[in-house]
Amino acid sequence: MKIISFIIPSFNSERFLDKCLNSFISSEALDKLDIIIVNDGSTDNTPSIADKYASAYSGSIRVIHQENRGHGGAINAGCDAAVGKYLKVIDADDSVVTDNISFFVEKLESIDSDIVLTHYYTTDVTTGVIKKWMCYPETFDREYTLSEMMSRWDDFSRC
Missing domain, CATH: 3.90.550.10 (Spore Coat Polysaccharide Biosynthesis Protein SpsA; Chain A)
Structure with missing residues (x-):
């Protein structure tokens, strides 16, 4: 599968x-x-x-x-x-x-899970600088309900 x-x-x-x-x-x-x-x-x-x-x-x-x-x-x-x-x-x-x-x-x-969020990296094409973007502060293994995600929208909105 x-x-x-x-x-x-x-x-x-x-x-x-x-x-x-x-x-x-x-x-x-x-x-x-x-x-x-x-x-x-x-x-x-x-x-x-x-x-x-x-x-x-x-x-x-x-x-x-x-x-x-x-x-x-x-x-x-x-x-x-x-x-x-x-x-x-x-x-x-x-x-x-x-x-x-x-x-x-x-x-x-x-x-x-219905939704899975991950951190990601961006590379500035001019300078080559790589930046890690954190979608959430906790560990990868943490599970959230939809209401928890919505109440902490600022933490999750970058994903």
Whole structure:
């Protein structure tokens, strides 16, 4: 069973797509990932890059080719095709921390949450400075009810 579907909406993303997909493929949990690249009418090499990865990793990476329907249309197409228990949208110019994927998948397999929040990193493209954004102050294992999350909206709204 695929535990999580990653939807990657991609429009003219040839500069970024290799880095994005490479951040997934060295993960020990790749067989539990459903990675869906939605080529949203790209006119560059995005379609051929996506096809190359889908061919090489056919058990985990798929491609949907469609005429341009915009970012939301690409996400919707990915949602329709997703088979994972959980769903995450990641843009083609993003990447995942490969070392964390196996831990993350293991955690997802052991819980039955409706929403899962994680910290994330940003990189300033001008300076190269990497900043960690904390979605919440407590440990990864803490579970919250919806009313707890809503009462602490300022702590969770960055996620």
